Amino acid sequence: MxxxxxxxxxxxxxxxxxxxxxxxxxxxxxxxxxxxxxxxxxxxxxxxxxxxxxxxxxxxxxxxxxxxxxxxxxxxxxxxxxxPDLVPTPSAKLETWLEVESHHFYPAVSPLVFQLLIKPMLGGAPDAEVVDKHAADLAKVLDVYEAHLAKGNKYLAGDAYTLADANHLSYLFLLTKTPKAELVASRPHVKAWWDVISVRPAWLKTVAAIPFPPSA
Structure with missing residues (x-):
């Protein structure tokens, strides 16, 4: 095949x-x-x-x-x-957090990562006003994650790693490469979740293949 x-x-x-x-x-x-x-x-x-x-x-x-x-x-x-089974069914939490990633997390983190990481790689300079706006937006979103994870949820959909967690990996990883990494580090339950999902062997293999420029 x-x-x-x-x-x-x-x-x-x-x-x-x-x-x-x-x-x-x-x-x-x-x-x-x-x-x-x-x-x-x-x-x-x-x-x-x-x-x-x-x-x-x-x-x-x-x-x-x-x-x-x-x-x-x-x-x-x-x-x-x-x-691993990434889409256990039925799972209301899984479906909810897949939507949360798409409609709340992504719209805040994507422009932030672009301004702070991608744009400088392309020779541009971050727009401070845009950075501040989306950092504030992402902070509010991650406060919701913090409260959810504080209720004893090891992963977003419960006790098992699912597609809901996997879909966050790329932007969380790139965010931690920016000056706004504290948005994750300052929230203990979000950080604990990130610490667990970011050491999975499959993710480490993925990271190893990312062709970062030497200065990144």
Whole structure:
């Protein structure tokens, strides 16, 4: 069977999100480079995989799909019996925290990581006003996480690691590489959760493949 192909840039948080779940399931895959800087994501070949022209896209045999969260749900469902079960059913907590990540965590953390980490890599300077706004937004979101995790939840959906935790890894990791890392470190239950999920062997394998510039 041909290896799964994950199309995108290896430094993209959304590509990293998908790679983390592929590694968690122990699947063979290759990252096929799609360089946004040269506009490769708008070329006809890539648009045939994702007509929206965004990364990542995934090819698993005859199946082609896009959107990193959809990719992760597909992987976790198709390969449910391989590795840890990331989508136990039924699980109201799992479904809730998958939505929380998408609708609350991501909108706050994504522009923050872009301003503080990605933009400087591209030669730009962070916009202090944008940083302050989204740092404040993320602080409020993480206060909710802190309260939830303080109720005896080792992971977001309970006592087991699930897709809800996995979908947070890429942006939490990149956030810890910025001056706003204290947003995690200053919340003891959030930090304890991060400390547990960030040492999983599959995640360490994912991190090892991230091509950070020498100065990052």
């Amino acid at each position: 041909a290896p799964i192909k994950l199309y995108g840039m290896a430094l993209s948080p959304n590509v990293i999100r998908a790679a983390a779940v592929l590694n968690e399931k122990g699947l063979d895959f290759e990252i096929v480079p799609v360089d946004l800087r040269t506009g490769a994501h708008k070329h006809p070949d890539f648009l045939a995989l994702n007509p929206f022209g965004q990364i990542p896209a995934l090819q698993d045999g005859d199946e082609v799909l896009y959107e990193s969260r959809a990719i992760n749900r597909y992987i976790a469902t198709k390969y449910k019996s391989q590795g």
